[in-house]
Amino acid sequence: MTRDPRTPEALSWDTFIQGLWRENPVFVMLLGLCPVLAVTNTAMNALSMGLATTFVLLCSGVLVSVLRNLIPRQVRIASYIIIIATFVTIVDYAIQAVSLDLYKALGAFIQLIVVNCIILGRAEAYASKNPVVSAFVNALGMGLGFTFALLCLGAVREVLGSGSLFGLSLFGPDFQPWAVFVLPPGGFFVLAFWLFLFAVVRKRLKVTESSMEERTNAA
């Protein structure tokens, strides 16, 4: 794995990239599917949800990492949940302050970030065992990976289901929107499509990698 020369030893490029690709929370680990299916009916909702989750991931990751030696194991989950809930509440207020329309569109899914297993999973599996910078980079990678996945779904669903992208009409007034794509079943269809595509690409890459390795070994 290539290493970014600017980062300290313990921190590798992989810390960041694993959330985006190798361990993408949605396409590989299939975590947090509730918001993935529910709020991706438009690209804007998907992006906002992704960024809100990324913010919570980053802040809770950093704080859990800072406090990792102070929190006794027995109360760690309770502590993590309080920390996560705090940042979710902050995001909740922040979104209301930015735009009420967006707040209405995301509905209860903002509050439900608290129980998003990606965040608790990162806090438990990574931030509580690693220094602050690593936790930050890892959370950023995971958050962006989640946002990327939401955007992939949101863009396809909005283009097919509403004939627009980020609210901009693409096909003119004569386009008959494919309403099923903005409805819940559309979420499943599009998710299945992306999972398939992701799996195929990953498999191809693996095959190329192993054949390259074989060639270098032979040489």
Add this chain to the structure above:
Amino acid sequence: MNQDTSSLPQPMPASSRLIITLCLIAMMSGFLVVLTFNVTEPRITQNKQEALEQAVFAVLSDATVRSNYLLDSSGLVALPDEDFARANVYAGYNEAGEVIGVAMEGSARGYQDIVRILYGYSLEKECIIGVTVLQSTETPGLGDRVETDLGFLANFDCLDASLNEDRTAMRNEIVTVKHGKKVHPWQVDGISGATITSKAVGNALRGSTSQMLPWLVKNKASLDRKKMSSKTTGLH
């Protein structure tokens, strides 16, 4: 890469330490939440007020000034502008200070959840002159057409909502009928494919008008006191 020492058996820390840790984290959390609340509150209130302002002027298209009132069985009380959240009647005035109409809220159960609407009522014409949806989680592409379907919105150019002779109840209760079956001026022509949501809009109107209009008409005179010098206008 990481030395995982946490999996080794460790002695149980004293309960007091657990309690203190949780207390400190909870206090920090409380501090952060209160801080954020204080920072964002003015902006959130302003957003809510702007959204309300927009909704009121959307259903009372000729109005330029709004003031808030609280209406119940005991009468109609004017509220200061900061108190907009407590109000249930928003009167709209034109530049000459004449009452254009009032905007009131109604709500009814829709397909997914409660649909909350704001409607404009003209006291002079005794009809509903505009409806806008304040809150709905209806199905995109189907139920949410009540917000955009021009044919449906045309119901509210002047939907009859007049009171009976002794001004105590509606002459005809508002009701949603199937698309194309509207024959009376108090009927709402529904949307096919959004039957439940368009019914919810009709039910919300029926519920609110039959309760509020008799009270409103009784206290109509209190609305007319509006002077243009009054400071109860909204945001500009």
